[in-house]
Amino acid sequence: MQKEHVAALEAQDILRLPLEQGAVGYDRVAEALRSVVHFKVFRQEPPILKAAGPITLTDGIVVSDVTVEDYKGQRKLSLAFDSDQCFPLAQVAGITDVKIAKALPQEHDDEHGRTFTTKRNGMLAIVSTAGPGSECVGSIVLTQSGA
Secondary structure, rough: OOOHHHEEEOHOOOOEEEEEEEHHHHHHHHHHHHHOOOOEEEEEEOOOOEEEEOOEEEOOOOEEOOOOEEOEEEEEEEEOOOOOOOHHHHHHHHHHHOOOOOOOOOOOOOOOEEEEEEEOEEEEEEEEEEOOOOOEEEEEEEEOOOO
């Protein structure tokens, strides 16, 4: 991985900064990601930007896909994590007010993981696991909650 593709963030910062600092924290995360990889315009109106390549965070976790939708005062950042390095779901509980219970196998489990949401300081965080029974974060969506 080239040095310019290492973002000065840890995976937990992606949640912690927006939830603790609101829009200011969100902007810090978005700027750190934009500073290391080129984003291409996916759609002009409303504007959607997609990352051109994987981004390694300082803790070694790899963000495989990033989409930024910042327009008309609204913010939305979607990140998918590489399944080869686990961003432990247990870390999410320490950052958010979400209660994380160990996943128990379900008889009719499908290919989808579990989803947790939390709101704080005007930001909504949606965290999904990588798949059924997974204890790793598969994706995070951050958006303004309006509250």
